[in-house]
Amino acid sequence: MKKLIALALTACMLLSMCAFAAAEEGTVITIVAWDANTTGYLTAQKEAYEASHPGVTIEYIDVSSQDYDTKVAAMLAGKDTSDIYMVKDIPALLNWYEAGYTEDLTPYMQAANYDVAGFVGMETNYAQDGQQIALPFRSDFEILFYNKDLFDAKGVEYPTNDMSWEQYKEKALAVMDDSDPSNPIYGTHYHTWLSTAVNYTVADGVNTLVDGEYSDLAYFYQMIQDLEDAGACMSYSEISAAGLHYSGAFGNGNIAMMPMGYWYVATLITNIANGTYNVKNWGLAAMPTKEGVAAGSTFGNLTGVCMNKLSDDKDAAWDYIAWLCGEEGAKVTAGAGNRPAWVSEGVAEVMSSIEGFPTDEGSKAALLPTFVAIEIPGTALSSRISSILGEEHSAIMTREISIEEGIENMNERVQELLAE
Amino acid sequence: MTQVSADRRKFRMGRLERKNTLIAYTFLAPNFIGFAVFTLIPVVLSIVMSFTEWKGGDLTSMQWVGLNNYAEIFKTAKVGTEMANKGFFAGLSYFFNKVDLGISLKNTIFYTVVTVPLTLVCSIALAMVLNHAVKGAVAFRAVFFFPYVASMVAICVCWNFMLMKNGPVNQILMAFGSKFNKSWTADSTMAMWAIILVSVWRSMGYYMVIYLAALQGVPRELYEAATVDGANKWQQFTHVTLPQLRPTTFFASIMLIIGCFKIYDTVAIMTNGGPGRATKMLVLYIYNEAFVNFNYGLASAIAMVLLVLVLLVTIVQFSMEDKYANS
Amino acid sequence: MTAISAKPRQHAPMKPGRVIGRTILYLVLILLTVFTLIPFFWMLSASLKLDREVFSFPMRWIPETFHWENYSLIWTKVPMLTYFKNTAIIAIAVTFIQTLTSSFAAYAFAKLNFRGRNFLFLAYIGTIAVPWQAYMLPQFVLMRSMGLYDRLLAMIVLQSFSAFGVFLMRQFYQGIPTDLCEAARIDGLSEYGIWLRIMLPLSKAAIATLVIFTFIGTWNDYMGPMIYLTRDVNKTIQVGLRRFIQENSSDYHLIMAASVTSLVPVTIVFLALQRYFIEGIATSGLKG
Secondary structure (H helix, E strand, O other): OHHHHHHHHHHHHHHHHOOOOOOOOOEEEEEEEEOOOOOHHHHHHHHHHHHHOOOEEEEEEEEOHHHHHHHHHHHHHOOOOOOEEEEOOHHHHHHHHHOOOEOOOHHHHHHHOOOOHHHOOHHHHHEEOOEEOOEEEEEEEEEEEEEHHHHHHHOOOOOOOOOEHHHHHHHHHHHOEOOOOOOOEEEEOOOOOHHHHHHHHHHHOOOOOOOOOOHHHHHHHHHHHHHHHOOOOOOHHHHHHHOOOHHHHHHOOOEEEEEEEOOHHHHHHHHHHOOOOOOOOEEEEOOOEOOOOOOOEEEEEEEEEEEEOOOOOHHHHHHHHHHHHOHHHHHHHHHOOOOEOOOOHHHHHHHHOOOOOOOOHHHHHOOOOOEEEEOOOOOOOHHHHHHHHHHHHHHHHOOOOOHHHHHHHHHHHHHHHHHO | OHHHHHHHHHHHHHHHHHHHHHHHHHHHHHHHHHHHHHHHHHHHHHHHHOOEEOOOOOHHHOEEOOOHHHHHHOOHHHHHHHHHHHOHHHHHHHHHHHOHHHHHHHHHHHHHHHHHHHHHHHHHHHHHHHHOOOOOHHHHHHHHHHHHHOOHHHHHHHHHHHOOOOOHHHHHHHHOOOOOOOOHHHOHHHHHHHHHHHHHHHHHHHHHHHHHHHHHOOOHHHHHHHHHOOOOHHHHHHHHHHHHHHHHHHHHHHHHHHHHHOOOHHHHHHOOOOOOOOOOOHHHHHHHHHHOOOOHHHHHHHHHHHHHHHHHHHHHHHHHHHHHHHO | OHHHHOOOHHHOOOOHHHHHHHHHHHHHHHHHHHHHHHHHHHHHHHOOOOHHHHOOOOOOOOOOOOOOHHHHHHHHHOOHHHHHHHHHHHHHHHHHHHHHHHHHHHHHHHHOOOOOHHHHHHHHHHHHHOOHHHHHHHHHHHHHHOOOOOOHHHHHHHHHOOHHHHHHHHHHHHHOOHHHHHHHHHOOOOHHHHHHHHHHHHOHHHHHHHHHHHHHHHHHOOHHHHHHOOOHHHOOHHHHHHOOEOOOOEOHHHHHHHHHHHHHHHHHHHHHHHHHHHHHHHHHHHOO
16 A cells, blocks of 8 residues: 555656646747658758748647547647648548638738749649638659669669650569579569559549549559569568568668659658668659650649638738748758649759759659649548548459459449449 | 335335445545546447537537438448348348448457457466466466567567568468468458457467466365366366356456457557458447548447447346356 | 375376376477567567668568667657656556546445446446547547646546446455455444455455556557647657657667567566466456
8 A cells, every 4th residue: 555655646746747838939830740850841941931030930749640630630629729730631631621620721812912823733622612721832743763773783774754654564574683582673662552553543634533433443453463473573462461661662772663752752862861771873753654645644642731720820820831832931842852832943943953862864854744633632532432442452452352353342332432 | 014114114225225325426436527527428428429410629519410320331221222122131241241330340240259269268278277386387477468568569560570471470380281371461361360369369368367366266175076076187177167267257258358349459550451341340440430531420320339239248248147146 | 095196296206198298288388488479579679670671581580780779769769758757657647546546436336235336337337338439539629628638637537537447346346255344334434444444455456456457558558648648748658659650761670679668667567566466356357
């Protein structure tokens, strides 16, 4: 019993020790973000804004990226008053909007005569019922990363910006090397996501992932299975079982090509600079395209910010959003190795001139895709459709069902959902 | 006369009862107030929520929608048509093979039906062995309890790696002639067994300790009497030990069943319900509806199905135990 | 004949069959031990590797070079010390309140007759059956309106009054003969006196059981702190662990190092209390 009482006393003492000290001076803008302490561009944005706006402090609230939607759903439901929320995906944003959490940015934009030209139309993905519920500051598109050394070793020519998927497949098969089983060289690498595997179908601007018709995915599934069977890429089953992260996989230096979002550029540069990765010389190429689709077409997604309706300093919050998403913020974001949503010549120059970025012309040219389709359009049903596609995706990729069966299931289940 | 005394007795008991009740409430209050505010009220709210549509925000913004959520999770319209057109069993098969709720119910029940007896058998066996004067028994006990202490993230990542295509478990199995050469979590059948394996591995030590302690309470005379009657070791086990352990088995199985019905962490980390929907469980379904699709009402409705299921099983168990106690 | 067989076993010389039996028994036990501990060994080995080595094939059980710096990295890369402190505060406070109030309430359920007893008890049991994910959000909204958000206090009050504790203690108290209480009542002891003088001393084992389970449960909880604690100064170990899994990179070697480190306090608590603990479960389990 005495021990218990002693424990209790210790507990009370410790409790009183963790009293809060919240002294605030000037304006503080609170932003809810994921990986806030480790993401380069967030730090850069904060520093740049604070330097040019004396008296204003940017404060991030860090949420684990895996559980971002869950945590934010709880925070918003609980009337959190943080000024700005980062937007990870459009379905979640739509839900926040429907629940009435987001402030309409249209009046602010009109009052400031805000120039949206640099977004090249991408901001409309964040518009709903005539309201601009968020603005994008990052726009990542899918791009092909490749390891120059592995291509050189095999004497295979580097991927180009106008490849077809067939040419891509040939390269993957040509550059692979499984002669040493303890150190196999893979031609390409697919992360476990549905997007890295088959999302390319939307690059033609006609197909979407929400239309209930998925026979167009078969082409990509077939190609991946062929590559897996040939040993040109690791099998989905093993990657998912091991929880292998794509960053380390490519960084390990035995993968020749990897389709991935542009955001990986920043990670790659940092980790090569600090010696964590084995990969040394790398390049970028535009995603391959199917016949009849313009070279340089790809898909992408947006990262943005929205304003909390319960923010107590909306003008300050708007000032930050306007800065962040506009040209000035775009340059800062680009300087940290990311692709801003706002593009202009000045911004593109910043992007390709950062240290560690490949210097060849092909990689620079790959920065300017000819067409970027949105990964999955925001509709009331997109999150449920994503879940269905994801479930069937895992069944197809583990070969538990045939490609035809999987696509039949996708069609049937999504059409049933759309009919309701 | 009898009428009056009976009335008086009732009155006196009532007074005693009232005094007792008052004292009892003072005992209950410290825990019950906290329990009511932080657990009971939210649970009741979620029961209410299953009949509403709610997007978050004020609790008053819940919109009553009657049984709509239940109709949606059971897909009553679709299952009804199927039954009307192709017969009752066709409808039932549609429900368990095509509808999310049916699939996750089927998976959860299968998982529970296998895991509960398996854990019980393993833990009884371990307890029987470690109940002998085995050298190092204390160390062994600690070892088998250890999996219960570790945190789930690390454990599930480890196990996924153990069960990979060329991982140690498959290699051992192959040495014994197994033809299976795939990562367990990437196989529709084996993914479920991977989850069962990890669950049994994690909880057998916990229940072993319970059984071990229970075994200390079995009177020695019973074994001696059985020996005199010429019973062998196995007969002693089935005729003396098992019946003596019955109350413990009852307690353990109730806790296990509830735990199995509520499995979430292991599935979320190891398979996320895949491949396809092969390991989709009820709570994973609830979580996705609530925090991926933001359908809080629907999520609560699924939880109510789970609640009813658990209560049914518990009541059946309790009544069986009563019968046993009375016989 | 009977006299001979009743002789204590250790004096009898071991028959060859028995030796073989023993050997098989030990072999099985050792195999099982390996099966039980192998994931922990992998965890330990992974915690001493570089990130890209963790999942590399073929698997290496012993790291090429031992990267002990992983264990110092976890303290500098994230404020792990703060996370440890917070987790300890929550776990200790919850364990104390839980044990005290549960044993108090359990006494009423086990030894007192009062109106509504069965109904109340059913309410307690019923809540165990409802998964937290289902009522997490309304609970959060309620707590938030009480100002209990992003404070360690929120986690403490949330976990201190669980039904499990009351259920466990009730099972134990039911095993203590009611005659003891009756005798004490006749001696003029009040109900509170009985609880303090008779029940508490007799339930040391059950208390140790509850302490261990509550402590382990709170220490390893992830979802609760994830939802309720927001600022870095308030986060716990399990939430901190996830900080090594980021959107664009993951540090599984550091996750493993932090997991191994976070095992230490729980193991100490377990080892310190395990003697009582085995006894405690026995008694509470017997009278299910």
